[in-house]
Amino acid sequence: MARFNIDLNSPVPAYQQVIQAIKIEIISGRLKNGDRLPPIRELAKLLKLNPNTVAKAYYTLEEDGFVESRAGSGNWVNVRAPGLDGLRISMLDGETRAYLDRALSLGAGLDDIRKSIERTAAHE
Amino acid sequence: MNDPILEARNLSVRFRNRPAVDDATVAFRRGEAVVIAGPNGAGKSTLLRALAGAVVPDRGRVAFGRGLVRESLGFLSDRLSLYERGTLEEAWAFHRREFKIQESRRPILPGFDPGAGRKIQDLSVGERTLFHLSLLLAQKPAVLLVDEVIHALDPYLREKFIEAVIEAMAAHQTAVVMVNHAFVETAQLPERVLIMDRGRFILDERREDLEKKVKKAAAEGAWPADIPLLFEAESELRPERYVYPFREEWRGRPGLDFKDIGLGEIIKAFVGGAYVQKRTR
Numbered sequence: 001m002a003r004f005n006i007d008l009n010s011p012v013p014a015y016q017q018v019i020q021a022i023k024i025e026i027i028s029g030r031l032k033n034g035d036r037l038p039p040i041r042e043l044a045k046l047l048k049l050n051p052n053t054v055a056k057a058y059y060t061l062e063e064d065g066f067v068e069s070r071a072g073s074g075n076w077v078n079v080r081a082p083g084l085d086g087l088r089i090s091m092l093d094g095e096t097r098a099y100l101d102r103a104l105s106l107g108a109g110l111d112d113i114r115k116s117i118e119r120t121a122a123h124e
Numbered sequence: 125m126n127d128p129i130l131e132a133r134n135l136s137v138r139f140r141n142r143p144a145v146d147d148a149t150v151a152f153r154r155g156e157a158v159v160i161a162g163p164n165g166a167g168k169s170t171l172l173r174a175l176a177g178a179v180v181p182d183r184g185r186v187a188f189g190r191g192l193v194r195e196s197l198g199f200l201s202d203r204l205s206l207y208e209r210g211t212l213e214e215a216w217a218f219h220r221r222e223f224k225i226q227e228s229r230r231p232i233l234p235g236f237d238p239g240a241g242r243k244i245q246d247l248s249v250g251e252r253t254l255f256h257l258s259l260l261l262a263q264k265p266a267v268l269l270v271d272e273v274i275h276a277l278d279p280y281l282r283e284k285f286i287e288a289v290i291e292a293m294a295a296h297q298t299a300v301v302m303v304n305h306a307f308v309e310t311a312q313l314p315e316r317v318l319i320m321d322r323g324r325f326i327l328d329e330r331r332e333d334l335e336k337k338v339k340k341a342a343a344e345g346a347w348p349a350d351i352p353l354l355f356e357a358e359s360e361l362r363p364e365r366y367v368y369p370f371r372e373e374w375r376g377r378p379g380l381d382f383k384d385i386g387l388g389e390i391i392k393a394f395v396g397g398a399y400v401q402k403r404t405r
Contacts, residue, residue, distance in 0.1 A: 006312065011384030013332060014312040041294040045287045048311035050157050051294040 006047045014049055018057035026066060026077060027088050037067065037075040129154045129192050129299050130175060130267050134184035136323075137170050144170040146323030147184070152267065154191065155297040157313045159304070161391045162320035163398045168303040171320070172269050173201070175301070191266050195223045198260030200253070201271040208245045212238040212255060219259045231258035233288060250277040254285055261292050268292065270302040286311045317387065321398040331387060337369045338390045344379040351380075355397035366393035 004025075006017050025031040037043075037058065044051040058075050061067040066087075068078035079087075103113045128151035137145040145167045152158060160168045173179040175186055176199035188197075207215065216231065216238040231238065236255045247255060253273045260268065268289065277285055290313070292298045300313065317334050319327035329337070338354065342362065347353070354368035367374075367382065375382055385393075 008312050009386045009388060011335060011386050013335065041291065044290045044294060048283075048286050048290070048313075050313045050315055051290060052155065052157075052315060053312060 004043075004047065006049065008048070014047075015053045015057040015060070018043075018047070018049070018054060019060055022057070022061060023066065023087060023091065026079060027084060027091065031077050033077055033079055035077045037077065039074055126153060127189050128152060128187075129189040130197075130301075131187040131189065132171065132175060132184065133187060135171070135174055135181050135186065136183040137167075137174050137179055138182050139170070143167075143323045145174060145181070148320075148324055149184075150318065150325060150328070152299045152301055154266065154299055155293065156315055157293065157300045157302070158316045158318060159302050159314035159391075160318045160320060161303075161395065162326075163395050166320040166398070167323040168320050169201075169271050172199070172271050172301065172303055176201075176269050195225075196263055196266040198263055198265035198268040199271075200257055200260060200269065200273055202253075202273050202276065209243065211241060211243050212236070213241070215244060215255075216259065219262070223263050225262050229262045229264070231255075231262050233258040233261075233284070235284075250281040253277060254281055254288075257285060257288055261288060264296050265292065265298050266296065267299045267301070270300065270304070272304045274304055286313070289313070314387070317391070319391070319394050319398075321401075326398070327394065334390060335384070335387065338385065338393060339367045339370045339382040340385050340389070340393075341365045341367045341383070342381045348377075348380070355393045355400060357396060366390075366397075368393075 004021050006014055006021070008014075010017065022031070022037070031037075038046070040051050040054045040058065043049070044054045047054070058067060058069065062069050062075070065080040066077065067075050069075050100113070103116075108116070131151045132148055135145055135148045136143060148167070148171055160171070162168055170179060174181050176197065177186070177194070178199065178201075207218070210218075219225070220227065233254060236251070236258050244252065244255075253276060270289075274282060274285065289298075289300060290311075293300060302314070315331050317327065317329055317331055318325055327334075341351075343365070347365065351367055351374060352369065354366045355364075356366070357364040366385075370382065374380065
């Protein structure tokens with residue numbers, strides 16, 4: 001959970017930020033199936049969030065098939081199908097959409113953008 | 125569980141013949157965190173004091189729901205009166221008797237152990253606030269009313285303060301009612317936002333809904349008359365415009381741009397709007 005960060009001034013609701021952060025932990029492999037999520041109370045204190053907000057994030061993650069809640073023993077990572085690959089692609093699409101919006105607002109065309117990505121990637 | 129734990133019904137409090145709280149009605153529920161914001165002098169602190177029983181209302185009444193008794197109502201105010209020359213241990217003993225708390229519930233906030241022999245007068249303003257909070261938390265509060273105290277805390281104590289409140293919410297389903305938008309910047313606690321102006325509530329919304337309904341807007345050319353402005357602040361470069369209530373269908377309109385903003389800025393817009401109305405009245 002070391003990378004967890006919530007931007008309190010962001011217009012993105014905090015529970016969505018928590019969901020996003022946990023999904024990133026899962027995609028990157030830092031959280032694996034069978035790992036236990038931090039207790040709601042502890043994560044709320046760490047991130048300075050309302051415990052209800054963390055509970056709502058966990059509940060949504062469960063509904064979406066990433067987390068399993070076990071009565072009395074907390075919340076555990078349990079990614080069900082379609083699982084990781086689908087999640088990785090949908091998050092990548094989200095990042096791309098945000099980037100495209102910004103790039104297009106500079107007046108660039110799709111061709112310019114494609115070339116810019118290739119040029120930049122060549123330097124990586 | 126969903127019945128109100130604490131209510132104000134048509135509450136009015138007058139100070140020197142001026143209404144500080146004017147026919148205010150509001151209900152709070154177990155486990156929710158609410159922020160009351162508004163311009164200075166709107167009646168926020170007076171309302172809180174009336175809810176806490178520290179001020180007798182001229183009209184209307186305060187009603188306790190099931191599960192709330194005097195001993196489980198915590199009120200944290202900046203007009204804290206602890207016996208200056210007493211020790212922390214004496215303050216704890218007094219508080220314990222007053223609120224019928226078992227000795228085993230001795231406050232556990234680190235750094236504020238009553239047994240350390242310190243005196244109240246040796247504490248800084250911020251430390252007193254935290255010590256007072258630790259006494260209130262020993263009451264296992266069903267409701268915690270927090271007046272504007274957080275600005276007196278340095279960043280370290282502020283963090284300790286927030287953590288202790290979160291702990292109480294998780295442990296006792298405490299309803300937290302806070303007067304101060306500094307809470308909004310320090311932590312994402314409130315799920316519900318109340319705004320007061322001239323002794324009345326002018327807004328009572330779930331935070332999530334409010335964030336959808338208030339947008340910052342930019343327009344090329346004249347402002348369209350059909351889109352309601354909450355507040356418009358003149359600036360040399362461009363006017364800062366805030367729209368409320370916002371409708372999604374306006375997003376596609378040419379020449380208009382709407383931006384999502386966080387709760388801190390939303391509250392600022394409402395408070396600004398209250399001042400503008402005052403000038404034009």
